[in-house]
Amino acid sequence: MAIFDQAIRRLSLSLSRRRSSLSFSTLSSNPLRVCVVGAGPAGFYTAEKMLKAHQGAEVDIIDRLPTPFGLVRSGVAPDHPETKIVMNQFSKAAQHERCSFFGNVTLGSSVSLSELRELYHVVVLAYGAESDRALGIPGEYLSGIHSAREFVWWYNGHPDGKNLSPDLKSTDTAVILGQGNVALDVARILLQSTSVLATTDIASHALEALEQSSIRKVYLVGRRGPAQAACTAKELREILGIKDLYIHINEVDLHKSPEDEEVLKNNRIHRRVYELLSKAATSAPSHPSSNQHELHFVFFRKPDRFLDSGEGSGRVAGVHFEKTILKAVGPGKQIAVGTGSYEDLDCGLVLKSIGYKSVSVDGLPFDHEKGVVPNIKGRVLVETSGDPTQLEKGLYVCGWLKRGPTGIIATNLYCAEETVASISEDVHQGEIAPASTLPKPGRQGLLQLLDNRDVRAVPFSAWEKIDSEERRLGNLRSKPREKLTTYENLLKVATE
Amino acid sequence: MSRSRLFSRIGAGIVKELSRGQCTAFYRTSFMQRPYSACWQPQVELHPETKGHHGTISQKHRQFSSTATGSDSAGGSDLNEMISVAFVDKDGEETDIKVPIGMSMLEAAHENDIELEGACEGSLACSTCHVIVTDMEYYNKLEDPTDEENDMLDLAFGLTETSRLGCQVIAKPELNGMRVALPAATRNFAVDGYVPKPH
Numbered sequence: 232m233a234i235f236d237q238a239i240r241r242l243s244l245s246l247s248r249r250r251s252s253l254s255f256s257t258l259s260s261n262p263l264r265v266c267v268v269g270a271g272p273a274g275f276y277t278a279e280k281m282l283k284a285h286q287g288a289e290v291d292i293i294d295r296l297p298t299p300f301g302l303v304r305s306g307v308a309p310d311h312p313e314t315k316i317v318m319n320q321f322s323k324a325a326q327h328e329r330c331s332f333f334g335n336v337t338l339g340s341s342v343s344l345s346e347l348r349e350l351y352h353v354v355v356l357a358y359g360a361e362s363d364r365a366l367g368i369p370g371e372y373l374s375g376i377h378s379a380r381e382f383v384w385w386y387n388g389h390p391d392g393k394n395l396s397p398d399l400k401s402t403d404t405a406v407i408l409g410q411g412n413v414a415l416d417v418a419r420i421l422l423q424s425t426s427v428l429a430t431t432d433i434a435s436h437a438l439e440a441l442e443q444s445s446i447r448k449v450y451l452v453g454r455r456g457p458a459q460a461a462c463t464a465k466e467l468r469e470i471l472g473i474k475d476l477y478i479h480i481n482e483v484d485l486h487k488s489p490e491d492e493e494v495l496k497n498n499r500i501h502r503r504v505y506e507l508l509s510k511a512a513t514s515a516p517s518h519p520s521s522n523q524h525e526l527h528f529v530f531f532r533k534p535d536r537f538l539d540s541g542e543g544s545g546r547v548a549g550v551h552f553e554k555t556i557l558k559a560v561g562p563g564k565q566i567a568v569g570t571g572s573y574e575d576l577d578c579g580l581v582l583k584s585i586g587y588k589s590v591s592v593d594g595l596p597f598d599h600e601k602g603v604v605p606n607i608k609g610r611v612l613v614e615t616s617g618d619p620t621q622l623e624k625g626l627y628v629c630g631w632l633k634r635g636p637t638g639i640i641a642t643n644l645y646c647a648e649e650t651v652a653s654i655s656e657d658v659h660q661g662e663i664a665p666a667s668t669l670p671k672p673g674r675q676g677l678l679q680l681l682d683n684r685d686v687r688a689v690p691f692s693a694w695e696k697i698d699s700e701e702r703r704l705g706n707l708r709s710k711p712r713e714k715l716t717t718y719e720n721l722l723k724v725a726t727e
Numbered sequence: 728m729s730r731s732r733l734f735s736r737i738g739a740g741i742v743k744e745l746s747r748g749q750c751t752a753f754y755r756t757s758f759m760q761r762p763y764s765a766c767w768q769p770q771v772e773l774h775p776e777t778k779g780h781h782g783t784i785s786q787k788h789r790q791f792s793s794t795a796t797g798s799d800s801a802g803g804s805d806l807n808e809m810i811s812v813a814f815v816d817k818d819g820e821e822t823d824i825k826v827p828i829g830m831s832m833l834e835a836a837h838e839n840d841i842e843l844e845g846a847c848e849g850s851l852a853c854s855t856c857h858v859i860v861t862d863m864e865y866y867n868k869l870e871d872p873t874d875e876e877n878d879m880l881d882l883a884f885g886l887t888e889t890s891r892l893g894c895q896v897i898a899k900p901e902l903n904g905m906r907v908a909l910p911a912a913t914r915n916f917a918v919d920g921y922v923p924k925p926h
Contacts, residue, residue, distance in 0.1 A: 254733075268881045275830055313847050313851065313852030314852045314853070316847045316848050316852065317847060317853070318845040319848065320845075322845060363759075463878065463882065464874075464878045464881055465875070465881075468874065468878065499886070500774065503881060639853075640846065641844075641846060641853055641854055641882065641884075644855065645884060
């Protein structure tokens with residue numbers, strides 16, 4: 232590893248030298264120095280918009296992984312290559328002469344937040360949500376229960392997901408809690424033919440496990456009804472269209488209350504999702520054929536506790552659900568409340584897809600209840616009190632850390648627009664010390680600090696090596712890409 | 728230095744020549760099969776997994792591609808094969824451009840430096856090239872959106888009755904004089920955007 236260390240260091244230093252020699256001719260000598268933490272969609276859209284809005288600004292994007300693109304790489308399902316095309320646009324931003332990417336740099340351990348704020352005029356935190364909401368019910372930590380996030384990381388070859396090794400061989404039934412797009416993604420991966428998945432960039436450890444999987448029945452369980460389902464039509468249409476898949480939806484669940492009618496009238500997404508579900512319910516055959524894979528949409532069920540297999544194995548054997556009804560709590564808003572009547576579902580695998588959660592770092596104001604950084608239009612507030620006059624100067628947020636873990640890739644585009652508009656306003660109004668009177672060390676300072684700490688930053692050119700190696704390996708298996716799934720291999724290829 | 732980095736550093740005119748030269752030298756086959764703007768996007772070549780989709784898209788525009796590859800996009804083409812389209816940007820500024828028959832509004836916008844996003848590069852996997860046809864009469868001249876386009880429009884910000892994806896609006900003679908607007912800058916993503924309900 233020492234050789235990698237040296238090589239990476241040489242690489243980053245030579246890169247920084249090359250950049251700095253370039254800066255004499257084309258860049259201002261005291262530019263506005265900006266650091267974006269997190270190289271996912273929120274980070275890249277922020278960088279792109281900063282480069283455009285501030286002609287002199289120098290933007291560095293750091294990420295804890297050696298690879299860029301965040302959830303575009305490790306969240307978007309492998310059978311959605313079109314959604315990943317946005318990597319092209321992000322790559323162009325990373326290759327911009329005033330922009331740099333440094334992977335393998337972790338906020339909080341490689342460099343602290345206060346150090347970053349010393350080094351840069353502007354720090355934008357866009358590191359997303361790398362933890363999970365918990366249900367807080369008994370049995371939640373039995374084996375065989377995973378968060379959907381971990382499962383997604385596992386099949387997408389995230390280096391922290393490789394060791395999940397979910398047991399797909401001891402059961403024929405999986406229960407997925409939640410009915411959003413992530414829930415639909417994991418259900419589709421479990422039910423899709425592996426010959427289809429084999430042509431994607433799915434991690435090979437996941438493909439092998441899925442090839443041997445005994446799971447043929449998946450339950451997608453939601454607390455509320457078909458008019459409230461959180462998925463979108465595209466994902467739903469896709470899973471309903473899986474070849475030779477038996478779909479089951481209880482027709483009684485499709486009954487619409489006047490409140491539901493109102494929701495469907497006013498919300499195009501819910502309306503189209505409801506229509507798809509309703510069509511699927513009425514057109515499905517009444518029984519599956521033998522050995523057919525099955526997908527069951529289960530509505531109006533709230534998990535109450537997880538059932539132990541009872542042999543002291545600590546393994547999950549099922550979920551105890553409470554039936555729910557909807558209660559109106561405001562215009563257009565209905566919540567699920569328990570009825571006191573219960574039902575069990577036997578299963579050997581549970582994937583909780585009930586939402587991601589952001590984690591805080593030292594020195595960062597954080598609203599633990601909402602799981603976001605308190606902010607006004609991206610400006611970080613000193614405390615969670617919401618007092619808009621108390622701002623953390625030069626500190627901003629974007630993406631899930633700013634608004635919570637919802638929305639699609641494009642949501643970050645508008646989110647970044649808002650944060651960058653706040654930064655621009657603050658620069659113009661002198662809220663951020665002008666770069667000309669208070670020069671900051673920026674990139675040079677960061678690289679020096681990382682070098683002193685033996686942190687091996689992976690520049691974009693090294694990611695390009697990883698990229699081409701993954702394509703080469705993929706080519707050997709007729710896949711678009713074979714992801715490198717360990718830090719060791721990623722760093723090895725980066726330094727070759 | 729990678730090809731793409733070169734692109735960002737050299738003037739557009741030179742890039743065009745360069746890219747054309749490189750494309751014909753190294754990627755002749757794929758170049759010929761794709762809309763010419765694809766040659767502008769060097770990254771496409773670096774991402775073979777996207778090829779399938781470009782393949783399908785180019786199939787649709789084959790007629791256009793095959794006539795256009797020989798000529799320069801700005802001049803050269805017969806005026807009869809171009810229509811006028813006005814783009815209204817998010818600040819209300821209007822730009823008139825000429826669009827060759829068969830070209831999508833997304834490609835046309837990019838050819839003319841109009842700031843229309845196109846995250847998935849026209850493969851119907853995002854909603855970022857959302858445009859609003861300002862005149863119902865022109866909107867009605869378009870073929871109805873497919874289910875797949877509607878699925879993406881579901882997620883578009885500031886959706887209107889005459890919203891379409893720019894990548895799916897293909898120039899044809901009847902559309903001469905059409906005006907399309909980019910959704911307003913003051914959009915509030917928290918209100919208009921898709922926000923999944925809590926579980």
